Amino acid sequence: MLNGKVALVTGAGRGIGREIAITLAKRGAFVIVNYNGSKERAQETVEEIKKAGGEAVPYGCNVADFTACGEMITALVKEYGHIDILVNNAGITKDNLLMKMSEEDFDSVIDVNLKGCFNTMRHLSRQLLKQKGGKIINISSVTGVMGNPGQANYCASKAGIIGLTKSAARELGSRQITVNAVAPGFIETEMTKDLSDAIRENMKEQILLKRTGTAKEVADVVAFLASEAANYITGQVISVDGGMAV
Numbered sequence: 001m002l003n004g005k006v007a008l009v010t011g012a013g014r015g016i017g018r019e020i021a022i023t024l025a026k027r028g029a030f031v032i033v034n035y036n037g038s039k040e041r042a043q044e045t046v047e048e049i050k051k052a053g054g055e056a057v058p059y060g061c062n063v064a065d066f067t068a069c070g071e072m073i074t075a076l077v078k079e080y081g082h083i084d085i086l087v088n089n090a091g092i093t094k095d096n097l098l099m100k101m102s103e104e105d106f107d108s109v110i111d112v113n114l115k116g117c118f119n120t121m122r123h124l125s126r127q128l129l130k131q132k133g134g135k136i137i138n139i140s141s142v143t144g145v146m147g148n149p150g151q152a153n154y155c156a157s158k159a160g161i162i163g164l165t166k167s168a169a170r171e172l173g174s175r176q177i178t179v180n181a182v183a184p185g186f187i188e189t190e191m192t193k194d195l196s197d198a199i200r201e202n203m204k205e206q207i208l209l210k211r212t213g214t215a216k217e218v219a220d221v222v223a224f225l226a227s228e229a230a231n232y233i234t235g236q237v238i239s240v241d242g243g244m245a246v
């Protein structure tokens, strides 16, 4: 159980982030539901958690903004005294073939997906070292391991998350702070809803379980990594992809 723990989940207004926030709250954590553009969706996540008897608050912050992330962490530690679980889930896609990809689309995906993880971890790590404990879970992707045509920016950001995760695990391990990555496969959310039938069928062919995954299936693994049951797991990349990257 996660009773007494404070969890910050980035990009928790919808999709996988929302499911992670709800799952952590159901297990007893007080959850900070971070959002950037969608305040109303974040509020919906909070309401759903409260309806189920959990506790949560929304908090707006663009994770790509280094200074704003610092202010968010400072404000949350001041308000709640500690942060025990950080889930870096916020992510975007701006797909295009490499030869057509603009510099802006490359940079913005790296800024949100990869630098966003750095920004929160950078500002929270001093506090976690003081606490002598904590759990960081970064949401990477199967595409960070395998690559994907049309997603050079996204795949680079998700592969970068793996290096960031392993380095932080090495730096923070001696204080009982674990840092792991979860690499989802093809999960049904708004991010994947516009993919063509042809791409869907092609991807399903590569999945050993021959079906797409759910946000709940990712959230359950994140909740496990956030729990005491995972105290001896760090620096790992856990695939939740139906066997896509085998």
Ligand code: NAP
Pocket: 010, 011, 012, 013, 014, 015, 016, 017, 034, 035, 036, 037, 038, 039, 061, 062, 063, 064, 089, 090, 091, 092, 112, 139, 140, 141, 142, 183, 184, 185, 186, 187, 188, 189, 190, 191, 192
């Ligand atoms: P989604 O439905 O598009 O949700 C993305 C979330 O990220 C939204 O809540 C969005 O909030 C937030 N976000 C975007 N930019 C942000 C920023 N600058 N600051 C703070 N929050 C920001 O996507 P999803 O499918 O749930 O994906 C969640 C994570 O899983 C992402 O990191 C994604 O790369 C990863 N993933 C997804 C799949 C999949 O198949 N769906 C597979 C592998 C990995 P706002 O609307 O408030 O900006």
